[in-house]
Amino acid sequence: MPELVRRHNFGIAQGYELGWSDVGQPWMSVFVWVVGHVLIDSGLSHLRRQVLELARAHEIEAVLLTHHHEDHSGNAGALKAAYGLPVLGHLATQEKLATPFRILPYQHWVWGPADPVGVTAVDAPFEAGGHRFEPVHTPGHSRDHTVYWMPEHGCMFSGDLYLADRIKYFRCDEDIAEQIVSLKKAVLFDVDVLFCAHHPQRAGGRERLLAKLQFLEEFYGRIGQAVDAGCDGVEELMRRAAVLESLGVRAFTFGNASARQMVKSAVRCIERTRAVDLQG
Structure with a gap:
C-alpha cells in the first residue's frame, strides 16, 4: 500500500507530510508539526504506527490540535493511550472528540x-x-478551528485556515462569513512562516492570509450581487457569479466538498445577515 512520510525542515519546526492509499498515490497529504517537544496535530489514523514512532523519537510531551477533523485528530487518542500525552485544543474540540463522530466513506x-x-x-x-503558544479561535472551516501563534518566532500553526490563496471548494459544513472574520483576526499578527497543514509557506505568511481573505471577500461579494439580481437556485447563482465546479472533487466526495458548497455557504450567510438586519 503506498504510504507517504516525508520530512521537511522548517528551522524551528519539523514538518512530516503524511499520506496513504490502498491503490495508487495518496489522494491528499497532511502535515503534522514538531516544535521542541510539542506535536501540532496528529495526522491520519491510517499511519498510526509512523506517528507513534515519530512522537517517540522526538520525545513529544504534548499534542496540540487545531481542530477535530480526522486528518488532524486521527492519532490523538493513540498518542494519549500509548505515552500518556496531554492533548490540548479548543473547548469545542474537547466536546467534539469526547465521543465518536461520523465520517463519510x-x-x-x-x-x-x-x-x-x-x-x-x-x-x-x-x-x-519548552515553547509559548497563543491560541486564537478561528472558526469557519469548522466550529472549533484554532490556530497557534508563536510571537517570539513570527510563526503560526494555521491548521486549515489558509490552504491556498484561492480555494476551489468547501465542505458542506463550512461557513464563509466566519472564515472571513477569522482571516481578519489572523492578519493582525505579523506572520512570516505559516505552518499550514496542507500548503505551508516558508515566508510571507501574512501576505498569503491576506490573499485568501481578499479572495473569499470577492467571492462572497459576487454571490451577494447575484442574489440581489434575483438569481434563484445554486446553478443559476454559479452561472451568474462565474463559479466553476470542481467536478472530480464533487464526484469523489459524493457532493460533500464542492464549489456548490461554497455558493450554498455564501447564501446561508447572506440570508442569516439579512434576517438579523430585519430583526434589528
Whole structure:
C-alpha cells in the first residue's frame, strides 16, 4: 500500500507530510508539526504506527490540535493511550472528540476514523514543550478551528485556515462569513512562516492570509450581487457569479466538498445577515 512520510525542515519546526492509499498515490497529504517537544496535530489514523514512532523519537510531551477533523485528530487518542500525552485544543474540540463522530466513506478511505480522546481546553497563552503558544479561535472551516501563534518566532500553526490563496471548494459544513472574520483576526499578527497543514509557506505568511481573505471577500461579494439580481437556485447563482465546479472533487466526495458548497455557504450567510438586519 503506498504510504507517504516525508520530512521537511522548517528551522524551528519539523514538518512530516503524511499520506496513504490502498491503490495508487495518496489522494491528499497532511502535515503534522514538531516544535521542541510539542506535536501540532496528529495526522491520519491510517499511519498510526509512523506517528507513534515519530512522537517517540522526538520525545513529544504534548499534542496540540487545531481542530477535530480526522486528518488532524486521527492519532490523538493513540498518542494519549500509548505515552500518556496531554492533548490540548479548543473547548469545542474537547466536546467534539469526547465521543465518536461520523465520517463519510471517502474520509474513511483517505484518512481513517479518529478515536475519542480527552482534550484539555485552552483559551489563553500557555507553555508546552519548552515553547509559548497563543491560541486564537478561528472558526469557519469548522466550529472549533484554532490556530497557534508563536510571537517570539513570527510563526503560526494555521491548521486549515489558509490552504491556498484561492480555494476551489468547501465542505458542506463550512461557513464563509466566519472564515472571513477569522482571516481578519489572523492578519493582525505579523506572520512570516505559516505552518499550514496542507500548503505551508516558508515566508510571507501574512501576505498569503491576506490573499485568501481578499479572495473569499470577492467571492462572497459576487454571490451577494447575484442574489440581489434575483438569481434563484445554486446553478443559476454559479452561472451568474462565474463559479466553476470542481467536478472530480464533487464526484469523489459524493457532493460533500464542492464549489456548490461554497455558493450554498455564501447564501446561508447572506440570508442569516439579512434576517438579523430585519430583526434589528
